[in-house]
Amino acid sequence: xxATRQKVDxxxxxxRKPGLSAxxxxxxxxxxxxxxxxxxxxxxxxLIPLVLALPLxxxxxxxxxxxxxxxxxxxxxxxxxxxxxxxADYWPALIKTVRFTVFNYAMVxxxxxxxxxxxxxxxxRGGLFTMIYLPWMVSGLALGFLALMLFSESTGTVNLIxxxxxxxxxxxxxxxxxxxxxxxxxxxxWKAAGFNMAIFLAGLLSIPKDTVEASIVDGASYRQRLFRxxxxxxxxxxxxxxxxxxxxxxxxxxxxxxxxxLYQNDAAEFLSIIFFxxxxxxxxxxxxxxxxxxxxxxLMIVAIALQRYQKHATTYQD
Amino acid sequence: xxxxDEKNPETTSLSERDGDNLSGAPRSASVSGRRRILxxxxxxxxxxxxxxxxxxxxxLFVRTFVATADSTDMWWWLPPExxxxxxxEIGNLSIFLxxxxxxxxxxxxxxxxxxxxxxxxxxxxxxxxxxxxxxxxATLTPFGRFNGWIVLLGGGSGFWSSIGRTAIxxxxxxxxxxxxxIMTGSALAGLRFRYQRWIYAIFLVSVVIPPFLLLLxxxxxxxxxxxxxxxxxxxxxxxxxxxxxxxxxxxxxxxxLSTMIFTSAIGAIPREMEESAEIDxxxxxxxxxHILLPLMKVPIAGLTVIVLPFFWNDFLAPFVYLDxxxxxxxxxxxxxxxxxxTNFRIVFTGVFVSILPLVFIYIIFRKWFVAGVMEGAVKG
Numbered sequence: 001x002x003a004t005r006q007k008v009d010x011x012x013x014x015x016r017k018p019g020l021s022a023x024x025x026x027x028x029x030x031x032x033x034x035x036x037x038x039x040x041x042x043x044x045x046x047l048i049p050l051v052l053a054l055p056l057x058x059x060x061x062x063x064x065x066x067x068x069x070x071x072x073x074x075x076x077x078x079x080x081x082x083x084x085x086x087x088a089d090y091w092p093a094l095i096k097t098v099r100f101t102v103f104n105y106a107m108v109x110x111x112x113x114x115x116x117x118x119x120x121x122x123x124x125r126g127g128l129f130t131m132i133y134l135p136w137m138v139s140g141l142a143l144g145f146l147a148l149m150l151f152s153e154s155t156g157t158v159n160l161i162x163x164x165x166x167x168x169x170x171x172x173x174x175x176x177x178x179x180x181x182x183x184x185x186x187x188x189x190w191k192a193a194g195f196n197m198a199i200f201l202a203g204l205l206s207i208p209k210d211t212v213e214a215s216i217v218d219g220a221s222y223r224q225r226l227f228r229x230x231x232x233x234x235x236x237x238x239x240x241x242x243x244x245x246x247x248x249x250x251x252x253x254x255x256x257x258x259x260x261x262l263y264q265n266d267a268a269e270f271l272s273i274i275f276f277x278x279x280x281x282x283x284x285x286x287x288x289x290x291x292x293x294x295x296x297x298x299l300m301i302v303a304i305a306l307q308r309y310q311k312h313a314t315t316y317q318d
Numbered sequence: 319x320x321x322x323d324e325k326n327p328e329t330t331s332l333s334e335r336d337g338d339n340l341s342g343a344p345r346s347a348s349v350s351g352r353r354r355i356l357x358x359x360x361x362x363x364x365x366x367x368x369x370x371x372x373x374x375x376x377x378l379f380v381r382t383f384v385a386t387a388d389s390t391d392m393w394w395w396l397p398p399e400x401x402x403x404x405x406x407e408i409g410n411l412s413i414f415l416x417x418x419x420x421x422x423x424x425x426x427x428x429x430x431x432x433x434x435x436x437x438x439x440x441x442x443x444x445x446x447x448x449x450x451x452x453x454x455x456a457t458l459t460p461f462g463r464f465n466g467w468i469v470l471l472g473g474g475s476g477f478w479s480s481i482g483r484t485a486i487x488x489x490x491x492x493x494x495x496x497x498x499x500i501m502t503g504s505a506l507a508g509l510r511f512r513y514q515r516w517i518y519a520i521f522l523v524s525v526v527i528p529p530f531l532l533l534l535x536x537x538x539x540x541x542x543x544x545x546x547x548x549x550x551x552x553x554x555x556x557x558x559x560x561x562x563x564x565x566x567x568x569x570x571x572x573x574x575l576s577t578m579i580f581t582s583a584i585g586a587i588p589r590e591m592e593e594s595a596e597i598d599x600x601x602x603x604x605x606x607x608h609i610l611l612p613l614m615k616v617p618i619a620g621l622t623v624i625v626l627p628f629f630w631n632d633f634l635a636p637f638v639y640l641d642x643x644x645x646x647x648x649x650x651x652x653x654x655x656x657x658x659x660t661n662f663r664i665v666f667t668g669v670f671v672s673i674l675p676l677v678f679i680y681i682i683f684r685k686w687f688v689a690g691v692m693e694g695a696v697k698g
Contacts (some may be wrong), residue, residue, distance in 0.1 A: 032504035038498040041571045053535035118360050128685045131368040137676045139631030141648045145669045157377045160392035202695035249344040251529045254633040272530050289534050296531035303526035305655050
């Protein structure tokens, strides 16, 4: 309804553009004034820094206090392939980050989608939702400490319980690569379960009831309903969940910091940690910014493409 | 479709007829029975999951009482009261239990200026200063079990000031993002003009900017701006306030979500509302203040409950932009790891206590949180 009205309005507006009424001109001016504060803050803190940083990618700036900046061409871009020490930092971190992303993305479905489908079957229950959403209140840092508490090699609660029950072969070690790329995503999935469930549940609840009933009357099995009725109409939910999981996985930092990623834990050295250290403690500022651009610009393009696809798929939703 | 089932018997009979057998009544009854079993199974599954969800919080609570030395044992319940070892040297005790020596001296009536040999054990101290052993035991006993809580809440850890800063920054962030969101939303409502759609698109960009692409350039920019503020380079009130202000500005800047929520909420208000206010002589500002604002209660609550955990739980921004002496809750807890390496209890107590305020708020306003996240999910 609103969408149609807006469309008509916008057509009308563009038609009478040359002769806007005095009232509308005044309103437009007011609109600029109203939007200005947030737009200025956003520009100063996000858009302008990104543009200003571009020339620095071609310099040897080492840290934030460095004033002796020399132009070094595209060295920063090629160092990943020419400098072994840079490659030794970057590639393992990228692999770990990607592994984490894959498992983290899987958890979106293991927790979020499964729970949404199950809750759709038994009806929306506020109390249940409240409990499933509860871990979302836990900070990333606290989640990292919880991971340590539960899965540390010798002191982890889960390890100790399994040991007591005699179920344990080798203790799980959260400070290993398996720990950070498989166990940690499970915990992150647990934390985000309610959030992701909300996304999928919103998609499910927006499916017209008639469609679902009709498919039941026609004798569709549950699997047929899933793939022919539910999923095709939940595409926006899938896209949103994908964007969040993708962006969220590449920015995971707090959990790793809690697990000692910033000093002694190699297994927790993801890209976020590497860029942080290059910029703030290891005097490789320009290099860090360059590799961040090389890593994240493709990610951004994927995210924008997904966003556009979702806009396309939903056809005129606010 | 159980959502309809319960209220509407007609639909139930429809859904019961599913499967390939359309003929017999007995079959239909068995299908309905199977559905009921399935429902119970799903609810049982959720019940188990909820219990599992609560377990980490419980074990975290238990851990706040478990000494580092005992942490390789499984504790299902709080460990028993520790007997104070009278042969322990006071120096070691003060390190392992993070005792505040000045306070202990005051309690035992030892002058503050008096040097207490750290190698002396408690028996020796009892003799030297003529303090009954019971007094010593009574003073030190709580430091065993409740050590984490005493050290954390006792004042020396910087906990109270940091939780205060967190609360201030979170509150200002929530107010700021709502105010800016309503302003932006009323400027863009309807998205009728090209410039409105452009501004809207610019704000949406913030969703797809990876934070670690932005981190270093943003720090550069903030440094430049802070360099201009007189007095922000030396430690002092100006520096503290300006650093906290940076944090608030970082929280309220992007607002893709606030823009989406308020633009659509304000766009849904009939235009006649504003026109009639205008005819009655209200200015745009008066309209926003007196008519729009009261209508925005639901979107304000929705946005607030979504951003609240992000602001309260933020680690990276305060870690980067605040001095360690002037920081918020999350970086403080992170710093405990280095500071109290021999005492897990303080770290775990810090983690536990940092979760509590938000969980309390969540439990009290749970209806709003659930409604907010469902609303937000629909908006996408």
